Each structure stands twice: as structure tokens, then as C-alpha cells.
Amino acid sequence: VSPTPWWCCMILWTRQFGAVVGALVPLVLHVLLQPRSFGRLPTDSLVPLTLAVGAVLGHMFCQSFNNLWLEKKEHLESDYRVLLLFPHISSQARQKASVAMRRALKRGAEATTNTAAEFVVTRFVRTG
Numbered sequence: 386v387s388p389t390p391w392w393c394c395m396i397l398w399t400r401q402f403g404a405v406v407g408a409l410v411p412l413v414l415h416v417l418l419q420p421r422s423f424g425r426l427p428t429d430s431l432v433p434l435t436l437a438v439g440a441v442l443g444h445m446f447c448q449s450f451n452n453l454w455l456e457k458k459e460h461l462e463s464d465y466r467v468l469l470l471f472p473h474i475s476s477q478a479r480q481k482a483s484v485a486m487r488r489a490l491k492r493g494a495e496a497t498t499n500t501a502a503e504f505v506v507t508r509f510v511r512t513g
Contacts, residue, residue, distance in 0.1 A: 387466050387467030387470070388466075388467075388470075390461040390462050390466060393461055393466050393467070393469055393470060394450065394453060394454050394457070394461055395450075396470055397453060397457065397469060397470075398449065398450050398453050400472075401449075401453065402446075402449055406446075409442075410442075413438060413442070417431070417434070417435055417438065457469065463483070464486065464487070464490055465482070465483040465486040465487065468482050468483055468486070
């Protein structure tokens with residue numbers, strides 16, 4: 386069982402940009418609130434400035450998330466998307482694992498179909 390495609394993409398985004406965001410957000414907040422820089426501005430000026438900075442950071446997040454989604458869309462929407470979450474796996478190993486997972490899913494679906502059909506036939510014979 387793997388997370389939904391959106392959560393898989395969020396995990397990948399956090400791995401790629403989490404350190405940058407973790408360093409950038411406190412720095413921006415410090416600069417905005419520090420009395421030696423923008424903190425000395427009146428509240429009427431500081432609020433729109435903070436809103437603009439937040440909008441720019443939000444746009445950067447959305448743009449980078451969208452780019453990552455478009456780059457990995459085929460893999461994220463597949464049944465083997467969990468393979469993207471394993472760190473340090475080569476594309477060749479990921480390809481082999483995805484083939485193995487497709488086979489396992491197909492066998493599982495066939496087994497489930499056969500088991501369900503047997504169950505229905507058994508119930509039908511017992512009640513009939």
C-alpha cells in the first residue's frame with residue numbers, strides 16, 4: 386500500500402526543497418520582524434510587505450511542486466509509485482522493481498478473481 390499520488394509528490398518535494406525552505410522561512414521572518422531592517426516600518430506598511438513576501442514564497446512552492454508533478458506524473462499515477470519513495474535507487478533497479486510489482490499485482494488480481502468466483506459458486510451450490 387502506497388500513499389496517494391499527491392502525498393508521494395509532497396514527500397519528493399520535501400526531500401528536494403525541504404532544507405531550503407527550512408532555512409529560508411526563519412530567515413525571512415527574522416528580516417521582516419528585526420527592528421534594524423523591516424521591523425521598524427509601521428504596521429500599515431509591514432502587513433502588505435509581509436503579504437507580498439508570502440505570496441512570492443507561495444508561488445515558488447506551487448511552481449516547484451507543479452514542475453515536480455509534471456516531471457514524474459507517469460510514475461506518480463502508477464501502481465508502483467511507492468518505488469519513487471525509496472532513496473538512492475537507480476532507474477534501472479526501479480524499472481526492474483516496477484516490472485516485478487506489475488506481475489505481482491496481476492497475479493494478485495487473478496487470485497482474487499478466482500477466489501471470488503469460487504466463493505460465489507460455492508454459495509450458489511449450497512443455497513440452490
